[in-house]
Amino acid sequence: MTERHAVVAGAGIGGLAAALALHRRGWRVTVLEQAPQPREVGAGITLMANAVRGLDALGLGTEVHRLGREGATGGLRTADGRWLSRVDAAELERVLGTTALGIHRGALHRALREALPAGTLRTGCAVSDVDPASGTVHYQRGGASAEMTADLVVGADGLRSALRARLWPDSPAPAYSGSTAWRAAIAFDEPVPAAVSWGPGSEFGMVPLGDGQVYWYAAITAAPGGHAADELAEVRERFGHWHDPIPALLAATGPDEVLRNDLYHLATPLPHYVRGRVALLGDAAHAMTPHLGQGACQAIEDAVTLGALAGPEVDVPAALRAYDRLRRPRSQAIARAAARTARFGQELRHPAAIAVRNAMLRLTPSRAALRGMARHADWQPPRPV
Numbered sequence: 001m002t003e004r005h006a007v008v009a010g011a012g013i014g015g016l017a018a019a020l021a022l023h024r025r026g027w028r029v030t031v032l033e034q035a036p037q038p039r040e041v042g043a044g045i046t047l048m049a050n051a052v053r054g055l056d057a058l059g060l061g062t063e064v065h066r067l068g069r070e071g072a073t074g075g076l077r078t079a080d081g082r083w084l085s086r087v088d089a090a091e092l093e094r095v096l097g098t099t100a101l102g103i104h105r106g107a108l109h110r111a112l113r114e115a116l117p118a119g120t121l122r123t124g125c126a127v128s129d130v131d132p133a134s135g136t137v138h139y140q141r142g143g144a145s146a147e148m149t150a151d152l153v154v155g156a157d158g159l160r161s162a163l164r165a166r167l168w169p170d171s172p173a174p175a176y177s178g179s180t181a182w183r184a185a186i187a188f189d190e191p192v193p194a195a196v197s198w199g200p201g202s203e204f205g206m207v208p209l210g211d212g213q214v215y216w217y218a219a220i221t222a223a224p225g226g227h228a229a230d231e232l233a234e235v236r237e238r239f240g241h242w243h244d245p246i247p248a249l250l251a252a253t254g255p256d257e258v259l260r261n262d263l264y265h266l267a268t269p270l271p272h273y274v275r276g277r278v279a280l281l282g283d284a285a286h287a288m289t290p291h292l293g294q295g296a297c298q299a300i301e302d303a304v305t306l307g308a309l310a311g312p313e314v315d316v317p318a319a320l321r322a323y324d325r326l327r328r329p330r331s332q333a334i335a336r337a338a339a340r341t342a343r344f345g346q347e348l349r350h351p352a353a354i355a356v357r358n359a360m361l362r363l364t365p366s367r368a369a370l371r372g373m374a375r376h377a378d379w380q381p382p383r384p385v
């Protein structure tokens with residue numbers, strides 16, 4: 001049997017997970033990353049039970065459990081700290097059979113990189129084009145043009161995917177969701193719940209990461225492109241009077257630890273994720289708002305599914321068509337649900353609408369709240385073919 005070669009464009013969480021999934025099925029894999037160094041942003045991330053299950057299927061379950069912090073009990077709150085609904089982590093684990101994790105992005109990225117054979121990742125390589133029939137990938141390295149041919153090409157080049165733009169030139173560019181977000185991973189020794197708090201047109205979330213670290217994020221409805229001279233001061237001004245421990249979390253944050261991003265998503269879903277020998281994955285395929293904490297989780301599901309379908313004797317275009325059939329409906333439904341969650345939660349501003357929503361949430365039995373939380377995270381990796 002001749003060795004099959006896969007090229008992955010982009011070394012984010014999705015691209016590295018895809019590389020690992022294909023490597024585990026016996027593929028030789030090359031990952032082309034445009035950045036000069038492999039990196040992830042300095043923030044935390046929530047891996048819901050579906051992603052933890054996916055990482056388990058890639059052989060990384062033990063490592064991510066060691067690096068992260070198992071799901072803490074938490075729920076939804078108002079800006080003054082009243083609970084709207086509570087979710088017990090142990091109960092959620094019982095329903096889903098595995099726990100969620102809070103983990104530093106850098107630690108997850110490193111764990112994925114280190115699981116790949118040396119030489120897999122090539123940095124400073126910006127992919128510009130691909131021929132879906134032959135699998136020839138064109139890229140720029142050090143100012144020179146280069147190309148590489150593969151049996152399978154994975155477009156994991158994120159929100160502003162060059163491969164999406166080449167293969168689906170009519171698809172609209174990512175749209176501004178209407179919100180901007182700040183986030184930081186900080187040293188914070190006191191226990192915090194995994195909770196999201198809503199104010200009018202705003203939300204603040206906190207996730208324990210273990211090892212004395214906490215990840216917090218804050219989002220507001222705002223015009224795109226805004227920047228403050230001091231982003232931390234801006235967050236303190238907006239959220240510093242919210243319930244405990246938000247003031248303490250912000251007091252423990254250094255100005256250099258805060259990242260700010262406008263939130264964009266693929267508001268018009270793609271008609272296909274696949275063309276010939278090329279499959280899109282992660283944000284390249286279905287960038288969504290972060291309101292369900294499912295963007296990277298879906299990228300991991302994509303990667304695990306691709307690996308499961310790409311067995312040694314596989315007909316690549318046929319396997320990719322199966323990938324599209326399995327992944328597109330689910331990931332696009334979750335992207336729609338994330339946008340709905342934003343409208344129902346962070347984006348709601350009208351006092352009467354907020355009062356109705358809060359009353360509804362308070363009246364929802366905890367079982368139903370749990371089922372709502374579990375719905376999107378309930379996923380099993382497909383059986384390898």
Ligand SMILES: Cc1cc2nc3c(=O)[nH]c(=O)nc-3n(C[C@H](O)[C@H](O)[C@H](O)COP(=O)(O)OP(=O)(O)OC[C@H]3O[C@@H](n4cnc5c(N)ncnc54)[C@H](O)[C@@H]3O)c2cc1C
Nearest residue numbers: 010012013014034046127157158282283290293295296297
């Ligand atoms: C504020 C915020 C909070 C979030 N919280 C969560 C969460 O809690 N849970 C969760 O699951 N998701 C969350 N997400 C979403 C998650 O971050 C993304 O869905 C996920 O990181 C996407 O991974 P990816 O690998 O598809 O893309 P990316 O992480 O964008 O990686 C793409 C990679 O491709 C490279 N690249 C780009 N163009 C090229 C090119 N032409 N050639 C070569 N390389 C290229 C980039 O440099 C990058 O390394 C959040 C997002 C935001 C903004």
